[in-house]
Amino acid sequence: MRACLVLAILILHSMYIYSQTDKKIIPFQVDSVRKKDTILLEELRSIHAIKSERPFIYNSERVSCFIGGDSAMVVFFNKNIRYPKNVKSGETEGIVVIRFVTLKNGSIDMKKVDILKSFSEVCDKEALRLVLKMPAWAPFITGGLPVPAYQTIGIYFGNKEYDIVKRLNYKDTNITLEEWPDYSSERTCNPHTYKK
Numbered sequence: 769m770r771a772c773l774v775l776a777i778l779i780l781h782s783m784y785i786y787s788q789t790d791k792k793i794i795p796f797q798v799d800s801v802r803k804k805d806t807i808l809l810e811e812l813r814s815i816h817a818i819k820s821e822r823p824f825i826y827n828s829e830r831v832s833c834f835i836g837g838d839s840a841m842v843v844f845f846n847k848n849i850r851y852p853k854n855v856k857s858g859e860t861e862g863i864v865v866i867r868f869v870t871l872k873n874g875s876i877d878m879k880k881v882d883i884l885k886s887f888s889e890v891c892d893k894e895a896l897r898l899v900l901k902m903p904a905w906a907p908f909i910t911g912g913l914p915v916p917a918y919q920t921i922g923i924y925f926g927n928k929e930y931d932i933v934k935r936l937n938y939k940d941t942n943i944t945l946e947e948w949p950d951y952s953s954e955r956t957c958n959p960h961t962y963k964k
Contacts, residue, residue, distance in 0.1 A: 830909040832870040832917045834902070838935055841902075841921075845933040848898055851925065852890040861926025862887035863948060864895040865941045868921075872914040874904035884920070884941040891925045898923065924948060 834841035854860050865885035869877040881899055886892050899921070908917035920936040922943055930949055943951060 832908040833906045855925045858927045864923045870905045871916050874907045895923045
């Protein structure tokens with residue numbers, strides 16, 4: 769009887785000590801990933817992104833888009849932009865690149881608007897004003913659910929007949945004036961998919 773009691777006490781004591789130690793979790797390793805597995809992994813990441821409200825950069829069923837498509841965004845910017853005097857007179861021209869986050873409801877997160885490429889202080893302020901004035905976008909959809917997502921746009925300040933605003937690929941933040949007229953993003957919108 770004493771032996772059983774001592775054994776039980778030793779087992780309980782070892783369980784107590786084991787529960788107090790830090791355990792290292794080893795991540796699951798995958799040797800070969802099939803396309804189907806990649807989609808499942810992306811869905812799991814999207815669920816995590818929804819819970820944490822972190823912006824999401826993975827492939828999607830539908831990218832975030834200005835309602836009405838990229839052409840409607842150009843119309844919005846043309847209608848609302850206030851050019852600084854030195855740009856109006858043709859003294860200077862340049863591009864401001866801004867990255868922002870569209871939330872699950874399509875609104876722009878005012879805390880997560882960053883200038884990635886500055887042109888001048890006056891033009892930077894005008895670009896920020898325009899981005900913060902934009903209406904809600906159609907949200908980024910993945911796994912059938914809306915998630916927060918990064919958006920990168922370039923805004924042209926100058927008097928040439930160029931598109932005033934373009935959606936940029938996230939890696940194309942150093943776009944030059946020479947590249948601007950012919951630049952086309954991989955992430956364009958189908959305007960028929962994004963109606964109000």
